[in-house]
Amino acid sequence: MRRDLIVVGAGPAGLCAAIEAAGQGLDVVVYDENAKPGGQLFKQIHKFFGSKEHRARERGFRIGEQLLQEAADLGVEVVLGAPVIGLYQGLTVQAQIDARIERVRANGVILATGASENMIPFPGWTLPGVIGAGAAQTMANLHGIRPGNDLLMVGCGNVGVVVAYQMLQAGCRVRAMIDAGSTIGGYGVHAAKVARTGVPFHLGHTIVRAEGDARVESATIAQVDDRWQPVPGTEKQLDVDTVCLAVGLSPSIQLAAMAGCRMLHLPEMGGRVPVRREDCSTSVSGLYVVGDAGGIEEASSAMIQGRMAGMACAMEQGFISPVVGKDRLRMLRDSLDRLREGPFGERIRGAENRMQAVLPSRLEETA
Ligand SMILES: Cc1cc2nc3c(=O)[nH]c(=O)nc-3n(C[C@H](O)[C@H](O)[C@H](O)COP(=O)(O)OP(=O)(O)OC[C@H]3O[C@@H](n4cnc5c(N)ncnc54)[C@H](O)[C@@H]3O)c2cc1C
Structure with missing residues (x-):
């Protein structure tokens, strides 16, 4: 044919x-x-x-x-x-x-x-609970399933800020938004909607590791230097069960x-x-x-x-x-x-x- x-x-x-x-x-x-x-x-x-x-x-x-x-x-x-x-x-x-x-x-x-979706490797990145932001969007908006309760969003471009807001709408708590860059890449209007709910934005930060036995129980973030390498002594641990990667x-x-x-x-x-x-x-x-x-x-x-x-x-x-x-x-x-x-x-x-x-x-x- x-x-x-x-x-x-x-x-x-x-x-x-x-x-x-x-x-x-x-x-x-x-x-x-x-x-x-x-x-x-x-x-x-x-x-x-x-x-x-x-x-x-x-x-x-x-x-x-x-x-x-x-x-x-x-x-x-x-x-x-x-x-x-x-x-x-x-x-x-x-x-x-x-x-x-x-x-x-x-x-x-x-x-x-x-x-x-792009992924970034870090210790613990294969634990259940580390997912792409697009996957989180599919779960919530197509299948009506909340991907987790407490989220860390890695990446503040358009996908990161839009999906973070949609996760808030789905009833999740977004514990933090981080980005290794020094500016928010996503549309200001979406970033502002997230910021107005009190979610902290940590620019110039990366994820160092995710920890947990059978799934993510916490994530550690840290400031980065001008080569985007974590600066020792700046680590912060966040109690999250989900890490969403929105890194391109x-x-x-x-x-x-x-x-x-x-x-x-x-x-x-x-x-x-x-x-x-x-x-x-x-x-x-x-x-x-x-x-x-x-x-x-x-x-x-x-x-x-x-x-x-x-x-x-x-x-x-x-x-x-x-x-x-x-x-x-x-x-x-x-x-x-x-x-x-x-x-x-x-x-x-x-x-x-x-x-x-x-x-x-x-x-x-x-x-
Ligand atoms: C994860 C993700 C989240 C996004 N979120 C937003 C957003 O919130 N807001 C926004 O404005 N834009 C968003 N975008 C961008 C926007 O959706 C895209 O720019 C737009 O959908 C691109 O359209 P497309 O038709 O090129 O690709 P898509 O919409 O991705 O469609 C591609 C289609 O091809 C099919 N396909 C792929 N490979 C094969 C194959 N080998 N055989 C058969 N079928 C195949 C897929 O199943 C899919 O249906 C997002 C993109 C992605 C990837």
């Missing part, structure tokens, strides 16, 4: 890619390894930031519901419980569905596999690497990433990478990237004329640029310039 388009990952990036392509008449199938579609969106019970154009003030799970409805209305087939375990020459995708392995070829493949995400690039995409190490994108043109196409013909899998950003930019790749696929396969397709791509690109205005966007623009030195833009060729 040969499909027009296979999308791997039913998060915001993958669903938007599928919607855009199906809207142009492509036959689209989406595979997701989870039992439920939506990726991270259904964990996001808080309101989005930015402008109305980028769905500010809407809650993530509401956006997820709308995208799923749109995809269903356009006849997109979403196959769940289907991890994609291989991507081979000729855009052949190998998925595991129940006990069988399915191999399907496609004229286009869009990888929207998201990211995985890494793009899930395994399938792109397997397909032979050219890669670059770009720390500002979260590490090793496939080199992409501005329409999210890679060095492998017909293969696109969108959302966090191409570089860590946010759900809003993941959705625009998905749409760009869906439109580029439709154009590549002749479902839409290059003139109309490129107009739509430029419009989406402008929207992405507006989203990336400001200091967060600066690092992305720098990374994009490095990628375009390797793979020049196709959008401007015939502009």
